[in-house]
Amino acid sequence: MQTLSRLFGSNAYRGFKMTRIHSLVAAMTIAGAFATMFADPALAQDKLDSGDTAWMLTSTALVLMMTIPGLALFYGGMVRKKNVLATIMQSFAVCCLMSVLWMVVGYSLAFTDGGSMNAWVGGLSKMFLAGMGKDSLTGTIPESVFMTFQMTFAIITPALICGAIADRMKFSAMLLFLGIWVIVVYAPITHWVWGGGFLADDGVLDFAGGTVVHINSGIAGLVAALVLGRRQGYGTENMAPHNLVLSVIGASMLWVGWFGFNAGSAVAADGAAGMAMAVTQICTATAALAWMFAEWIVLKKPSVLGIVSGAVAGLVAITPASGFVDPMGALFIGIAAGVICFIASVKVKHALGYDDSLDVFGIHGVGGIVGAILTGVFAVEAIGGTAGSLNQVLIQIEGIAATIVWSGLASFVILKVIDLTIGLRVEKNAEIEGLDINLHGEVVQ
């Protein structure tokens, strides 16, 4: 990918503006105009790069750590004690379920050529990872590493949604919803942006998943929160986090793991990865401070939950931008993400009255949208091959809108069907007594 980008120049083919390597796979199938350039076997055949491979093996482990135990602890600490095991169980079970579904069909739908349907979804040629051998390469790394790296993204995206439905959804309904969701929503949207689908063709910039992961999970979370309804006692009972220390540990693991998420999305151990790491750190720290100061001014105290929430908002917002902006851009994105996500989660949510329990929409949805738009503003040509412009902002908005429409619509339909069949919510008494004992037969003393 890196070599081909240089060959083609930044504007030869819009899909190559993406630093993601999978644009290459898709582009090769449709780039008839460039057939002569691929004719040279020396260029067409990538060779395994051990440095790239080593970094991607590491990144894969880092991104897995974001979900288990990072997200599990982040969410687990924020719920009431009677629901901590159920909440941690969601992340862990989603990790297992998505791994299997990604192996069975998800990877194929996201990253293979979909023929006449390629703009919308990939094909089934790699179901059960058919044809993926020890020597299969994706760019300069083994396909096995690339597939597993992408698997960890397919794990964390649905796991994020669990924050919106915390404290009240049936475990069975959650597994069914997210199992269908990863195939019907996540895999196609991944294909649109990274697998050579229509958003890739249109030139949407999403380095590491601002659209694919965060807007997607944020919207699905919002829809799920609305369909499920508020928790019993919302607004009257004390729903304070039972252990913010767990949440701080979890958020910190998310932060560290995010270096694999963003710098790993360079799919190489190179300057792009290094810059992605630097801007991730800068934006995250800035957003954490921005949230903290906003809260300090508005609510009079700088809270621990506030600063870690701001950090996550910053991580989300820099995700689409991390291969395209410079440190100054990261600073501005951090300020915007911290303040806007603070307003969304602390003010707007309460004003509108929906119960997105752990602020999946307020942080991931809103942060993802802020990041996606500002990527179009602050992109620097010397870094990612594209300069920020009004036109690019409009392209970014197209990506946001497409994701909102499909994720929102499909999530709504899936949830409604489950509600009419097995039901979404636990019994009222079970919810009041706690999910741990009622769903899992265990409690934390």
Place this chain on the structure above:
Amino acid sequence: MKLIVAVIKPFKLDEVRQALTELGLQGMTVTEVKGYGRQKGHTEIYRGAEYAVNFLPKVKIEVVVPAKIVGKAIDAIADAAKTGQIGDGKIFVSPVERTLRIRTGEADADAL
């Protein structure tokens, strides 16, 4: 014999234990409790959601002492637990009819 029950601020527990030990008392029972008095509760805010917390964490001490030192014991607890701020707690005293040390069978004053 008298039973002294004192509800105090949790961070004062060690000072109270030390003061009672200096009086020669050889044991006490401690429980983490929640409650409210004149201090009422406080307000917590998490991402803009305000919760009024009515029951504050306190520590309850139970100690049985010979009647003749009950005055000293009460003073020791009160001195050690006092901050002068609202929420310092309360002390209750009531009579005890019998005491038995299970291991040896010793009774009443011998069992304290």
